Amino acid sequence: MAKKRGQGIAAIIYGTGYGNGFPDVSSATVEIHDDGSATVHTGAVDCGQGSDTTLIQIAAQELGVSTENITLITGDTDSTPDAGTTAATRQTYASGNAVLRAVRVAKQKLLQYGASVLGVNTPEGLEMVKGVVSVKGYPQKQMSVAELAFQARFSGVRLLGEGTFVTHTTEVDPDTGQGAPYWPYAFGTQIVEVEVDTKTGKVDIIKAIASHDVGKAINPQNVRGQIAGAVAQGIGYALMEEVNLGEGRINNPNFSQYLLPTSMDMAEIEPLIVESDEPTGPYGAKGIGEPAMLPTAPAILNAIYDAVGIRLNSLPATPEKVLDLLVSKQE
Amino acid sequence: MAANLNLKVNGQEYQIKVDPAKRLLDVLREDLGLTGTKEGCGEGECGTCSVILNGKLVNSCLVLALQADKADILTVEGLAENGKLHPLQQAFMKEGAVQCGYCTPGMLLAAKALLDSNSSPTKEEIKLAISGNICRCTGYDQIIRAVESVVKARERN
Ligand code: FES
Ligand code: FES
Numbered sequence: 001m002a003k004k005r006g007q008g009i010a011a012i013i014y015g016t017g018y019g020n021g022f023p024d025v026s027s028a029t030v031e032i033h034d035d036g037s038a039t040v041h042t043g044a045v046d047c048g049q050g051s052d053t054t055l056i057q058i059a060a061q062e063l064g065v066s067t068e069n070i071t072l073i074t075g076d077t078d079s080t081p082d083a084g085t086t087a088a089t090r091q092t093y094a095s096g097n098a099v100l101r102a103v104r105v106a107k108q109k110l111l112q113y114g115a116s117v118l119g120v121n122t123p124e125g126l127e128m129v130k131g132v133v134s135v136k137g138y139p140q141k142q143m144s145v146a147e148l149a150f151q152a153r154f155s156g157v158r159l160l161g162e163g164t165f166v167t168h169t170t171e172v173d174p175d176t177g178q179g180a181p182y183w184p185y186a187f188g189t190q191i192v193e194v195e196v197d198t199k200t201g202k203v204d205i206i207k208a209i210a211s212h213d214v215g216k217a218i219n220p221q222n223v224r225g226q227i228a229g230a231v232a233q234g235i236g237y238a239l240m241e242e243v244n245l246g247e248g249r250i251n252n253p254n255f256s257q258y259l260l261p262t263s264m265d266m267a268e269i270e271p272l273i274v275e276s277d278e279p280t281g282p283y284g285a286k287g288i289g290e291p292a293m294l295p296t297a298p299a300i301l302n303a304i305y306d307a308v309g310i311r312l313n314s315l316p317a318t319p320e321k322v323l324d325l326l327v328s329k330q331e
Numbered sequence: 332m333a334a335n336l337n338l339k340v341n342g343q344e345y346q347i348k349v350d351p352a353k354r355l356l357d358v359l360r361e362d363l364g365l366t367g368t369k370e371g372c373g374e375g376e377c378g379t380c381s382v383i384l385n386g387k388l389v390n391s392c393l394v395l396a397l398q399a400d401k402a403d404i405l406t407v408e409g410l411a412e413n414g415k416l417h418p419l420q421q422a423f424m425k426e427g428a429v430q431c432g433y434c435t436p437g438m439l440l441a442a443k444a445l446l447d448s449n450s451s452p453t454k455e456e457i458k459l460a461i462s463g464n465i466c467r468c469t470g471y472d473q474i475i476r477a478v479e480s481v482v483k484a485r486e487r488n
Contacts, residue, residue: 047431048430048431048432048468049430049431050430221427222427224427225427225430225468225469225470225473226430228469228470228473229430229467229468229469229470230470231470232467232469232470232471233467254372254374254376255372255376255377255465256376260465260467262462262463262465262471263457263458263459263461263462263464263466263471263474263475264458264459264462266458266470266471266472268472269470269472
């Protein structure tokens with residue numbers, strides 16, 4: 001007996017947002033300044049997943065300016081409107097939508113004013129691209145966003161927008177199990193190749209391919225990072241991480257006993273982005289935070305089965321457990 | 332009781348009085364205001380407090396400040412030169428090797444210590460060099476790729 005390889009696959013569907021009819025609300029405000037730059041206020045907190053970058057990109061895209069022109073102020077209970085928690089895979093979707101709505105309101109005010117200045121009879125006749133407002137079909141007639149914003153404000157028009165987004169869900173009927181408890185749903189599939197050492201029971205991950213539907217990747221590099229990080233957490237969950245409780249205490253409250261994957265435990269991870277376009281999301285986007293770690297553990301357990309024909313019914317798949325099952329399979 | 336401590340940090344000399352019970356990590360953060368160095372576990376298990384001390388990578392939470400007397404120390408604040416980011420820092424940005432950023436200062440210094448002693452490490456050597464630094468966000472792949480890209484760029488020159 002030696003080292004044996006196997007491959008496993010797992011697919012998931014995951015409801016994002018608080019769900020089950022629980023109030024799921026994000027708010028944001030935006031002000032366009034005299035120089036065409038804008039400040040966005042929202043309670044959404046970036047914990048490292050990249051919501052700051054994503055929200056800035058959304059505001060910049062909608063205003064037709066570069067990201068350097070957007071100042072984002074977040075997570076200050078004194079000055080930012082509530083945007084719910086950074087949890088439930090909801091900030092890109094819910095706060096992204098709130099920012100988008102707030103920007104649209106401010107932009108509409110600017111275009112309303114611009115229509116009178118540029119002599120079109122409706123703001124719908126204007127477009128705002130690359131820092132310039134121009135008449136559709138007659139682009140010679142144009143003005144920079146900065147100049148227009150400056151004039152607007154000095155004519156007494158304040159370019160403020162407020163946006164609130166509420167995710168629509170219902171409670172599940174406890175009798176029938178029916179309802180619309182989440183929106184939107186995330187989908188993903190992962191394939192993992194493992195190598196099982198039949199002498200020691202140790203499982204090594206060789207490669208993981210992780211394919212996830214994110215609606216639209218607002219920042220593809222961030223999305224790939226979220227997926228790769230989630231696979232790493234999934235590997236930890238599947239193979240090593242276990243909270244050991246005893247008499248109301250955690251017996252392994254440190255990293256030498258509660259093992260996290262290190263660079264030595266990691267495999268090659270290949271994140272794949274699928275863009276299905278979520279019609280209710282900002283530019284078609286939905287979240288990726290939690291769903292990307294869900295298929296990893298089942299895919300690993302299936303791969304172990306494929307390699308050595310044993311089924312683990314509890315996590316983590318430690319060398320001791322794997323070896324026990326291998327021995328009892330032989331007997 | 333306070334004791335005298337002489338330190339050179341990021342090229343600058345310091346002569347300070349410190350509580351002898353303080354760790355190097357505390358002196359860097361509290362006395363010198365260099366908060367780039369982070370504390371994760373405080374017991375030598377996570378590597379977020381990594382600094383380079385006399386050319387060697389150490390966990391500054393495990394070094395008593397007075398043990399570092401007369402030492403030459405590099406923290407993340409000393410990586411950039413003349414306002415220009417170190418090639419490792421640029422590569423981390425380019426490869427998306429930073430998410431929450433908490434592990435980043437330690438990762439950068441672990442990578443720097445590796446490249447100082449081995450100018451063309453293999454992928455396995457890079458993995459080993461950062462294996463004492465825990466990252467909970469990235470899955471390490473982008474960090475390893477960032478270091479590899481610096482190695483490749485050096486080999487080209
Ligand atoms: S804080 Fe020093 S190793 Fe964790
Ligand atoms: S980027 Fe968050 S711990 Fe490494």
